[in-house]
Amino acid sequence: MIALLGFALMFTFILLIVTKRLSALLGLILVPIIFAIIGGFGLELGPMILDGLVGVAPTGIMLLFAVMYFGIMIDAGLFDPLINKILSIVKGDPLKVVIGTAVLATMVALDGDGTTTYIITVSAMLPLYKKLKMNPLVLTCTAMMAFGVMNIVPWGGPTARAITSLNLDPTEVFPPLIPVMLAGLCWVFLTAFILGKKERKRLGIISLEPGFMDDTRMEEAATLEAGSTTKRPKLIWFNFALTVLLIVGLVTSVFPLPVLFVIAFGIALYVNYPNLEEQKKRMESHAPNVLIVVSLIFASGVFTGILSGTSMVDEMAGALVSVIPEQFGSWFAIITAVTSMPLTYFMANDPYYFGVLPIIAETAAAYGVDPVHIARASVLGQPLHAMSPLIASTYLLVGMAGVEFGDHQKFILKWAVGTSVVMILVAIIFGIII
Incomplete structure (x- = not known):
């Protein structure tokens, strides 16, 4: 019954936000509360929700200061050379813009962090999309698909969790997955080509002058008061070095991520805008984006807190695993790859890889399936996991791009499923999971 309640909760939540009956913010709060009450957990809601809020607090803090930090870098002009370089290459061609988005997202996603990638x-590509009047959903779709594939790198999270939970050697698990990732990236770039062709057909190729700045948001952000600008060209190398150090810190985990962004933000704001009035105006200019993103993060804490506290997540996973017939035992790795799509969409990585995956691996071992194959198969659903409503960076992406969460879900779904299907097929053909 708890499993059915969980599936009904997820279906209702997705239906309401896709049909725009509720915003993502209200859906994350109200839908799980209502279902928890229906399930008889009304009196336990307080501790569940508090646990969920505490769990997402570090992420909320990190995103708050991350958005502020990169907002300061945009104001100071750090990304202007990159934007102008991309512009000189794409020359107002929507197809080249989308391909450029895929290239940039793939490169940045090498650090394995969705927040940084998005x-x-x-920050770099949205001004181009606005100037060319391109659909921002193409931007969010392309960026998320690239990250969904690149997140399989060992330092990205899911692969490391799979290796740890099954006590495996990283050299056994990851290297064979490289051809699978390359196939996934080929699909990402094919998708970018298809979407770019559609945008080119719709808009045509527009002639733009190098060095343009977005006529709305970026020009507004560039003015503190008459005769004053936010640009800091003399500090561009300082800002670049600070950003590189920040990314290195993120990859090496020298400090917790929230701490890194808090420190980097403090340094960036003081060095670029030492005047108190300027600091106030910079923070006010980015407050709307920060409020949208952080409120969604804490609302997702309510959602995950109730799912975990009621054991809906565990029961849903157990229900899906239990329906696999015994005669399909030798196909357990393939089944794991396929079921990793819905399972990692419905739950965060930690409960899946540390709770569900060991059960799957133990069951598969009874049929003679190597746990290494199970580990590899388990990460092939990451393109679907990247778009999960339980992932904080998803809300950051749609918030920064100014698109509706439900619209993004509808737009990306078939392309994300396609990515996983391509990777699973390549893994089967090359004997990587069988």
């Missing part, structure tokens, strides 16, 4: 990609 902030840098959207």
